[in-house]
């Protein structure tokens with residue numbers, strides 16, 4: 001049976017309650033100060049691959065949209081990450097975090113040290129958005145419903161526990177606190193409106209579930225490789241390499 005708008009929204013939110021990556025042990029370690037500097041660096045390197053891929057996924061989405069109004073509503077996502085003349089953008093902000101943890105930003109930007117498992121998970125998301133229905137693609141972005149909470153917890157946890165954390169190095173997350181709610185308000189309304197049969201609601205819920213798996217799998221890979229001793233996969237970043245002296249704070 002097709003669910004009411006309210007019941008369907010509650011179903012989508014419940015997927016976050018049960019499956020969002022704020023519950024992953026790696027995030028608990030990171031936010032509580034339990035990560036070593038090298039584990040933080042491994043997270044910065046691998047998560048950059050997600051950051052770099054998000055605007056490509058949004059471009060893939062827009063390339064399939066025939067409705068100019070939908071493209072218009074969507075395009076700010078690309079600018080939020082790639083930047084504009086007035087806004088440096090999320091990718092540059094993430095590289096500021098890379099500077100702050102003492103990594104060579106060109107190495108991070110090259111994505112050379114990213115684990116294969118990270119690439120498999122993130123590339124699966126880009127492909128999903130390229131190949132599935134527009135409804136499933138928009139529904140998959142709705143993990144952002146749950147992101148402001150984790151970004152706020154991350155800002156607080158990192159500031160409390162790590163020397164590298166300050167307004168400059170964490171500016172990525174502060175910006176997302178205002179960018180994500182605007183995107184997700186639009187995306188949620190679009191999904192609730194367009195998922196007007198049981199079949200479509202099931203497909204949208206499955207897409208959101210898939211996306212929680214994409215996020216969870218990235219942290220599984222990080223935990224397995226960099227928390228377990230001796231488990232770094234071939235080709236992935238080796239602690240002690242590609243470091244530069246941390247730039248002066250707030251520069």
Ligand SMILES: O=C(O)c1cc(C(=O)O)c2c(n1)C(=O)C(=O)c1cc(C(=O)O)[nH]c1-2
Nearest residue numbers: 054140141142143144146147150151176215
């Ligand atoms: O730090 C996080 O936990 C987190 C999660 C997610 C998410 O839920 O997909 C995104 C982001 N951050 C993020 O910064 C971001 O720009 C973003 C875009 C998207 C998307 O699917 O379009 N998700 C996310």
